[in-house]
Amino acid sequence: MTTRIFIDGAAGTTGLEIRERLAGRSEFELIVLDDAQRKDVDARKQALTEAEVAILCLPDDAAREAVALASGSDTRIIDASSAHRVAQGWAYGFPELTGRDAIASAQYVANPGCYPTGFLALVGPLVKAGLLPADWPYTVNAVSGYSGGGNALIGRFAEESDIAFRAYGLSLGHKHLPEMQQTIGLAHPPVFSPSVVHAHRGMVVDVPLPLSAMTGATSAAFLEGELTGFYEDSEIVTVRKASDLPSELLLREGATAWDGMDLYVYDSGDGSQARLVAVLDNLGKGASGAAIQNLNIMCGLPETTGLALAR
Ligand SMILES: NC(=O)C1=CN([C@@H]2O[C@H](COP(=O)(O)OP(=O)(O)OC[C@H]3O[C@@H](n4cnc5c(N)ncnc54)[C@H](OP(=O)(O)O)[C@@H]3O)[C@@H](O)[C@H]2O)C=CC1
Numbered sequence: 421m422t423t424r425i426f427i428d429g430a431a432g433t434t435g436l437e438i439r440e441r442l443a444g445r446s447e448f449e450l451i452v453l454d455d456a457q458r459k460d461v462d463a464r465k466q467a468l469t470e471a472e473v474a475i476l477c478l479p480d481d482a483a484r485e486a487v488a489l490a491s492g493s494d495t496r497i498i499d500a501s502s503a504h505r506v507a508q509g510w511a512y513g514f515p516e517l518t519g520r521d522a523i524a525s526a527q528y529v530a531n532p533g534c535y536p537t538g539f540l541a542l543v544g545p546l547v548k549a550g551l552l553p554a555d556w557p558y559t560v561n562a563v564s565g566y567s568g569g570g571n572a573l574i575g576r577f578a579e580e581s582d583i584a585f586r587a588y589g590l591s592l593g594h595k596h597l598p599e600m601q602q603t604i605g606l607a608h609p610p611v612f613s614p615s616v617v618h619a620h621r622g623m624v625v626d627v628p629l630p631l632s633a634m635t636g637a638t639s640a641a642f643l644e645g646e647l648t649g650f651y652e653d654s655e656i657v658t659v660r661k662a663s664d665l666p667s668e669l670l671l672r673e674g675a676t677a678w679d680g681m682d683l684y685v686y687d688s689g690d691g692s693q694a695r696l697v698a699v700l701d702n703l704g705k706g707a708s709g710a711a712i713q714n715l716n717i718m719c720g721l722p723e724t725t726g727l728a729l730a731r
Pocket residue numbers: 428429430431432433434435458459460476477478479480482500501502532533534567568569570571572702703706707
């Protein structure tokens with residue numbers, strides 16, 4: 421028995437990577453629309469209602485439209501867009517953090533945003549354990565490869581090939597803030613500084629902690645110990661040992677697809693400051709890899725099947 425899958429937006433950056441990860445998976449059968457039909461509403465509706473699982477790799481408005489087109493059918497939906505991440509009736513698809521059961525039984529699963537994946541992986545377990553305060557105004561400094569902005573940003577970096585660094589989100593209203601705040605019950609949205617560098621893929625998410633000024637925070641060693649325990653059974657998330665921390669974190673222009681995520685706890689040595697850092701692939705655990713992980717869980721399959729975990 422195969423499961424019928426339709427990727428709406430299969431020609432886009434995230435959709436293509438999902439298709440690549442599904443190639444050779446005999447458990448699944450893909451419904452494919454040709455180029456002339458891929459934006460045709462009637463053809464999409466038919467594919468969306470015939471599929472057992474639809475994976476939406478669309479802009480937010482088109483993702484909302486796809487959900488409406490599929491309504492009334494039993495189709496289960498994984499939405500890679502930010503349209504439904506804090507919506508009622510949707511499971512947040514971060515199995516390590518929000519649990520597998522809700523995803524396994526859900527009709528609707530929202531795939532986390534790429535930046536929130538790094539932020540929530542770091543801060544979520546520590547707030548939950550009471551080792552970091554929920555009422556602290558966190559800051560998040562992050563760098564992404566340009567594929568994070570989809571075909572439009574890939575095209576821009578191709579045209580303006582001299583762009584080395586791009587800071588954005590400067591008006592402080594980034595669409596990822598609600599899921600960063602609400603998923604783990606923070607009192608305030610983080611102050612978020614995203615940026616893009618001249619690399620196709622890859623992401624560094626850095627959360628600086630002025631520990632000595634934070635009532636209710638603990639030492640970096642406790643933070644690292646808690647994260648290590650939290651992710652000890654994960655094949656996808658690795659917490660790097662305090663004794664083995666690299667002195668620099670690099671993104672490579674030629675990096676290949678990777679569905680893992682590495683977490684680091686850096687320490688000032690005197691207990692006053694720490695930096696929590698996540699390194700991931702915006703198209704891996706940040707999007708397409710996470711969608712495949714959620715699909716596996718929804719279909720009762722081992723969750724790492726088909727993922728690119730070696731680097
Ligand atoms: N890139 C990344 O790293 C990540 C992306 N995401 C999210 O995933 C979603 C897809 O992003 P991404 O793949 O990067 O974007 P792209 O722009 O690369 O791809 C989007 C695709 O959707 C198609 N599309 C647009 N409107 C419609 C429509 N009405 N009907 C059918 N197809 C349509 C586009 O076609 P056309 O080009 O012809 O308009 C394009 O092929 C977005 O919501 C994004 O925010 C989430 C996490 C990370």
